[in-house]
Amino acid sequence: MENTAPQLFKVTIDGVEVEVPPGTTILQAARKIGPEVAPPAMCYYEPLKGSGGKCRACLVKVSAGSAKDPRPMPKLVASCITPIQDGMVVENYTNPQVVDARKSVVEFLLINHPLDCPICDQAGECHLQDFSYEHGVGTTRYEEDRRTFEKEDIGPYIQLHMTRCILCYRCVYTADQITEKRVHGVMNRGDHAEISTYIGQAIDNDFSGNVIDVCPVGALTDKTYRFKNRVWFSKPVDAHCDCEKCSGKVQLWYRGDEVIRVTARKNEWGEVKEFICNTCRFERKQTSEWTIEGPTKVSRASVISANKYGKNLVTKPDFALKLAESQYKKIDDDRPYLHEMSEIQQSEDYKALMAKDEKYFGHK
Amino acid sequence: MKILTEHINTPGIETFDVYRKKGGYTAVEKAIKTMGPDAVVEEVKKSGVRGRGGAGFPMGMKWSFLAKPEGVPRYLVCNADESEPGTFKDHYLMKNIPHLLIEGMIISSYALGANKSFIYVRGELMYVIHILEKAIEEAKAAGFLGKNILGSGYDLELIVQPGGGAYICGEETALLESLEGKRGNPRNKPPFPAVKGLYQCPTVVNNVESIATTSWIINNGGEAYAAIGIGKSTGTKLISASGHINKPGVYEIDLGVSCDEFLNSDEYCGGVRKGHYLKAVVAGGSSVPIVPGHLFLKTANGEDRLMSYESLSDGGFATGTMLGSGGFIVFDETACIVRNTWNFARFYEHESCGQCSPCREGTGWMQKVLNRIEHGKGSMHDIDLLVDISKKIEGNTICPLGDAAAWPVASAIRHFRDEFEWHIKEPIAATRPGAVYMKESVLV
Numbered sequence: 001m002e003n004t005a006p007q008l009f010k011v012t013i014d015g016v017e018v019e020v021p022p023g024t025t026i027l028q029a030a031r032k033i034g035p036e037v038a039p040p041a042m043c044y045y046e047p048l049k050g051s052g053g054k055c056r057a058c059l060v061k062v063s064a065g066s067a068k069d070p071r072p073m074p075k076l077v078a079s080c081i082t083p084i085q086d087g088m089v090v091e092n093y094t095n096p097q098v099v100d101a102r103k104s105v106v107e108f109l110l111i112n113h114p115l116d117c118p119i120c121d122q123a124g125e126c127h128l129q130d131f132s133y134e135h136g137v138g139t140t141r142y143e144e145d146r147r148t149f150e151k152e153d154i155g156p157y158i159q160l161h162m163t164r165c166i167l168c169y170r171c172v173y174t175a176d177q178i179t180e181k182r183v184h185g186v187m188n189r190g191d192h193a194e195i196s197t198y199i200g201q202a203i204d205n206d207f208s209g210n211v212i213d214v215c216p217v218g219a220l221t222d223k224t225y226r227f228k229n230r231v232w233f234s235k236p237v238d239a240h241c242d243c244e245k246c247s248g249k250v251q252l253w254y255r256g257d258e259v260i261r262v263t264a265r266k267n268e269w270g271e272v273k274e275f276i277c278n279t280c281r282f283e284r285k286q287t288s289e290w291t292i293e294g295p296t297k298v299s300r301a302s303v304i305s306a307n308k309y310g311k312n313l314v315t316k317p318d319f320a321l322k323l324a325e326s327q328y329k330k331i332d333d334d335r336p337y338l339h340e341m342s343e344i345q346q347s348e349d350y351k352a353l354m355a356k357d358e359k360y361f362g363h364k
Numbered sequence: 365m366k367i368l369t370e371h372i373n374t375p376g377i378e379t380f381d382v383y384r385k386k387g388g389y390t391a392v393e394k395a396i397k398t399m400g401p402d403a404v405v406e407e408v409k410k411s412g413v414r415g416r417g418g419a420g421f422p423m424g425m426k427w428s429f430l431a432k433p434e435g436v437p438r439y440l441v442c443n444a445d446e447s448e449p450g451t452f453k454d455h456y457l458m459k460n461i462p463h464l465l466i467e468g469m470i471i472s473s474y475a476l477g478a479n480k481s482f483i484y485v486r487g488e489l490m491y492v493i494h495i496l497e498k499a500i501e502e503a504k505a506a507g508f509l510g511k512n513i514l515g516s517g518y519d520l521e522l523i524v525q526p527g528g529g530a531y532i533c534g535e536e537t538a539l540l541e542s543l544e545g546k547r548g549n550p551r552n553k554p555p556f557p558a559v560k561g562l563y564q565c566p567t568v569v570n571n572v573e574s575i576a577t578t579s580w581i582i583n584n585g586g587e588a589y590a591a592i593g594i595g596k597s598t599g600t601k602l603i604s605a606s607g608h609i610n611k612p613g614v615y616e617i618d619l620g621v622s623c624d625e626f627l628n629s630d631e632y633c634g635g636v637r638k639g640h641y642l643k644a645v646v647a648g649g650s651s652v653p654i655v656p657g658h659l660f661l662k663t664a665n666g667e668d669r670l671m672s673y674e675s676l677s678d679g680g681f682a683t684g685t686m687l688g689s690g691g692f693i694v695f696d697e698t699a700c701i702v703r704n705t706w707n708f709a710r711f712y713e714h715e716s717c718g719q720c721s722p723c724r725e726g727t728g729w730m731q732k733v734l735n736r737i738e739h740g741k742g743s744m745h746d747i748d749l750l751v752d753i754s755k756k757i758e759g760n761t762i763c764p765l766g767d768a769a770a771w772p773v774a775s776a777i778r779h780f781r782d783e784f785e786w787h788i789k790e791p792i793a794a795t796r797p798g799a800v801y802m803k804e805s806v807l808v
Contacts, residue, residue, distance in 0.1 A: 053552035054720050056760050075759045081552045104756035108725035141749055144732040167718060186547065186718070189530065191728035193718030 009086040010067075013037050014094050026079035026090055027058055031269065038269075039092055040102070040131050042109070042216055043168035044080035046271050051173050052080035055109070055166065057131060059101050064089035076101055099135075106136030112147045112191060113217070114163050122218030124231035124303045127270060128166060147191060154184060154196075155203035157223050157282050158212060162194050165219035171195060171211035178275055179207045195219070206245055209281040213264050213272050224282050225261040229253075232303045234260060236296035241289060245277035251296055252287075259285045268299065365592050367580045367600045368573065369616045372460050378495060380502035383463040389508055391579035395471050396516045399582070404475035408578060410586030412598040417443055417534075417571035418649065418689040419764075420673045429558040430476055431566040439567040440473045440481040441543065442575050445527050445534040447486055448649035449711055450691030453602035454572035456614045458485070458492050462499035466522065468575035470508060471582055473520050476568055480521045484539050487529040496524045531715035535763045536569040537561075538717065549719045550763035571689075573602055594620030597672035601687070603632075607694035610634035623669040623676075624661050627694070640696035644780070647676055648688020650708050651768030653775030654701070655685045681775065700800050701783050705776040706734035712769035723766035726757040730773055737784060740791025747784050751777055 008019040013030045014037045020029045028046075030038040039060055044052035052058075058080045062073040067087025076098060079090070092098060110132060117123040149162035167186070172195070175182040183201040186193055197203060203211075212220045234253040241248045253261040262281050264272040284290065298305040338344045376382040383389070395404050409424030430438060442465065446454040458465055465483070473481045485493050500522050503509045511519050525543055527533050533542045537551035540562045561567025577599060581589050590598045597619035606612045609627070611634035617626060627642070628635045636642045642657035663669050664683040669676065677684045695704065713731040718724045730753050736742045754770035761767070777784060783801040787794040794801070 053762060056720050056722055059760060078552070078762075101756070101760055104760075105721055108721045108729075108756070111725050111729060142729065144729070144736075147728075166721070167724065169719075188718070189532070190713055190716035190718045191724050193724070 009084055009088075011084045011088045011090065013090045014092050020084060022084075022086075024084050026060060026062075026077075026082050026084055026088075027052075029084055030079065030090070030092065035268070037092055039079050040127075040135060041080055041269070042127055042131060042166060043170060045170050045173070045214060046269070047275075048170060048173040048177060048214070051168075051170060053078045055105065055168055057102060057105050057109075057135075059098060059105070061091040061095040061098050062088060063091050063095075102135045103137055106132045107140070107142075109166050110136070110140065111142040113166065114146060114148070116164070119227075120164065120218040121221050121226055121231075122164075122215075125270075126218060127216035149194060152196070153202075153223070155208055157209060157278065158203060159221050159223050159226065160195060161219050161221065162196075163219075164217050165195055166217055167193055167195070168216055170214040170216065171220055174211050174214050174275075175203070175208070178210055179203075179205045181205070184211075206277045206279070207275060209278045210264065210272065210275045212281075213266070213275075216270075222261060222282070224285075229255055229260050234304075236298060236304065238265065238293040238296050239290035240293065241280065241284065241291060243277060243280050246280060247274045247276070248280060249274055250276055250280055250290075252290060252292075257287070259287060259290075265296075365600055365618050366616055367589075367592075368457060368461075368464065368576055368602060369614075372457075377461050378459075378463070378499070380463060380499070380506060383461070384506070387583075388463055388579075389467055389503075389506075391582035392467055392470050392474075392508055393514060395474055395582050396514050396518060401475045401477055404471060404578075404582065407581055407586040408475070411577075411581045411589035412586075412596065413574060413577050413581065413589060414597065414673065415571055416573035416577075416601065416689065418448070418651075420687065423570060423574050426558070426570070427472075427476060427568060429556075430568055431559045432477070433566070437480065437565050438476055438478045439562045439565060440469065440476050440478040441536075441539065441562060441567055441569045442469060442481070442483040442572055443534060443536065443539055443569050444483055444485040444489075444492075444572045445531075445539060446572070446689070447529075447531040447534055447715075448651065448689050448691050449708065450604065450606060450646060450693045451649045451689045452604045452606075453614050453690055455489060455492065456604070457572060457576060457602065458489075459495055462495050463503065464576045464579065465496070465572055466499050466503050466509075468578045469522055470503075470513070470520060471578045472568075472570065472575050473522075474513075474518060475578075478568075479519050480523065482543060482562075483522065483524045484527055484533070484543055485524060486533075487526045490526065493524050493526050500524065530717075531711075532717045532763075532765060535765065538763065539569060540567065549717050550765075552762060592618050594670060594672050595674055597674060597687075601671070601690055603671070603690040603692045605633045605692040605694070607692075608637050608640060608696035608699065609694050610637055617671055619670075619672045620675075621671045623671055626671050626692075627661075633692075633694070636694060636696050640698065642694065643697045643699060644695040644701060645685075646691070646693040646695075646772075647685045649691030650693075650711065651764075651771060652686040652688040653681055653684075653771045654705075654779065655683070655775070656779045659683050659779070660685070681771070682778070685775075697802065698798075698800055701776050701780040702734070702738050702787050702794075705773055706731070706738045708772045709734050709769065712765065716765060716769070717763075720760075720762045720766070722757045723761045723769065726753050726766070727769045729753055730769070734773070737787050738795075740787065740795040742784075742788045742791075744785070744788055746788070747777060747781065750774075 009022050010019055011029050016033050018029055018033050039058035042055035042057045059076040060079040064070040066085030152160045154160050172185050175184050184197040187196050212222050234255045237252045239252045251263050251265050252259050264276045344350050371377050371386045405427050413423050414420045415423055444454055469481055530548050532538045533548040535550045538548040542548035557567045592599050600616050601619050603615050615632050626632045644654050644656050645660040646654050664679045673687050676687045709731040713727040716723045716727045733746050754774040757766045758770040786801045
């Protein structure tokens with residue numbers, strides 16, 4: 001009998017073998033294995049055609065090109081645009097050259113970044129924050145002035161803060177592929193390149209808001225949400241509505257009972273699943289306009305899940321509480337999640353900790 | 365041996381009639397009437413001519429990589445976006461003898477089966493564009509261009525396209541983007557232009573000088589061309605000589621001439637200007653590593669260095685350099701290497717397209733650090749920082765501009781580290797106008 005199943009290619013990434021169809025990129029194959037081996041991506045965005053290859057964050061070492069031709073590739077390759085070959089062996093986190101190159105990419109991206117995270121709306125869900133925290137070094141060797149730009153309003157809903165931009169081109173692809181009549185693109189060259197609109201043109205169409213979602217940093221921000229909230233104080237909830245323009249599937253961000261922001265739903269790699277229209281994003285901010293589906297599943301590692309959903313905003317962070325929390329997270333994830341100090345104090349973990357080192361928690 | 369510049373001083377050679385009288389367009393007749401496309405490709409392959417734009421990739425091989433799917437047009441694009449500091453050979457060739465390029469374009473297009481070919485000229489050279497357009501009109505009137513060339517049924521349209529004046533558009537995929545009317549950003553490779561190039565069709569991009577050699581190759585045969593030169597560096601090469609020499613200009617040399625002869629003989633550069641000494645040489649345009657004079661004349665093993673692809677790169681980046689595009693810049697002892705390196709870095713910062721992060725941020729960073737050192741505000745760890753930045757850029761970028769920006773800086777520090785240190789240790793002396801670090805051992 002003839003084998004009609006599509007032929008799969010075997011790839012080994014950091015020692016883990018995976019079978020993927022031909023044409024898959026190294027990054028996609030690594031993502032199939034899981035976040036442990038998936039290279040970071042600052043510019044690649046799966047829903048956008050042609051994105052990728054620019055930030056060089058996903059550089060990997062190909063130590064064997066394919067089963068037929070097992071020579072290693074001479075340079076590090078951008079995994080987001082390099083298609084796999086059968087029998088390819090890729091080294092990502094296991095190769096010191098790759099780790100080093102990634103460190104330098106973090107450094108390069110940060111030298112002209114203002115590092116104004118404390119006042120940036122994106123803080124907490126910023127890809128550059130995650131990237132530099134995971135792959136960068138704590139210090140900088142850059143002594144010169146950083147490039148700065150004036151803030152610019154592009155359209156009624158969006159503000160461009162070019163100083164923060166890392167020129168990933170995602171918004172340009174979004175504007176090009178999702179919205180009609182692109183009026184925004186990249187001007188100038190080199191480190192003085194900037195995202196901007198054609199002179200005197202504002203972004204004005206129904207899907208322009210999506211550029212905010214695709215922006216990995218806080219360069220494009222929602223003017224209806226600016227400076228209103230920190231992301232870890234809000235609670236994301238999946239909701240939908242009957243929208244004639246888009247799928248209507250969104251995430252509502254609650255602070256208390258108030259919807260403070262509406263965004264598109266994102267997958268675990270921070271990529272938008274379905275683009276939404278401006279009406280949903282900027283104008284429907286009443287709970288009554290939405291059908292709630294339930295809380296969004298947020299990764300435990302994310303700062304968003306560390307929030308107290310607005311309850312404990314004024315409570316002083318208690319060191320013991322924090323420690324107990326982190327301890328039981330490490331031990332077992334299935335145990336009930338305790339918020340209140342009184343609950344925690346009654347828990348076995350807390351008591352055990354106390355017994356272990358009474359001296360350390362001197363307040364008792 | 366003069367192949368490209370044989371008739372360049374003939375009065376009126378820029379007109380069709382004079383060019384024709386001097387044996388012009390015979391190669392087109394020979395190729396189209398008697399040879400056929402495959403034979404032309406075979407002849408170019410035999411000649412072993414290597415791309416003259418800088419990378420030195422064998423042209424015949426590049427042509428044979430061209431994908432030939434059915435029903436898809438193929439394009440030939442001539443890269444005349446020559447903007448490397450120190451290189452001005454294509455400009456010289458195009459303005460003086462435009463028909464040589466046109467003839468080469470017809471032969472090459474015929475060989476590749478392209479019915480529409482482009483010459484992408486950098487925008488600053490508007491008058492050259494007018495010269496080329498005039499030459500194309502003349503060739504068309506004589507029946508060498510347009511529909512049914514020489515009654516063979518082969519059509520060719522030749523289009524001259526001015527660029528916007530960006531150095532990055534000399535990179536082949538950025539050139540194609542620019543030609544398509546987009547922002548000149550280099551594309552990710554693969555796919556290579558031979559598979560998906562201009563308008564996603566198979567495309568060959570060649571330098572002006574490479575294309576111009578084809579007419580001689582067709583007239584005289586690939587083997588005759590391969591007999592000139594040395595080893596794998598066959599044929600002749602135009603060298604744009606500039607800097608502190610007695611006779612700056614464009615010279616056509618047989619590859620394999622010794623560097624000493626090229627620099628000092630009266631036939632070529634005529635030596636370093638009188639009363640001065642050779643300090644350093646940039647042998648192939650600003651992007652190749654700079655070498656001190658003694659390493660330019662002799663390799664690290666003490667052998668004579670020759671003007672050829674292999675000999676100049678002998679010793680790797682530690683002691684060698686590259687032939688590149690032939691932008692030959694000579695520095696005597698009055699040249700400050702730090703200032704020169706800063707100048708190159710400034711150029712690359714300005715010309716980086718800003719697409720990939722190592723190049724975009726790294727070129728600017730290097731320029732700023734070099735600026736500081738040059739103006740007496742550097743510190744010792746800045747030198748190691750520069751080396752480190754250049755290492756982090758090199759090889760990690762989309763296109764070779766990152767490498768081109770990193771090599772001059774890395775090589776300058778490798779060979780002239782004491783000069784950088786002097787700038788840092790003696791900031792007052794070093795920032796005095798015209799102040800130059802003197803160390804006799806590097807002077808030749």
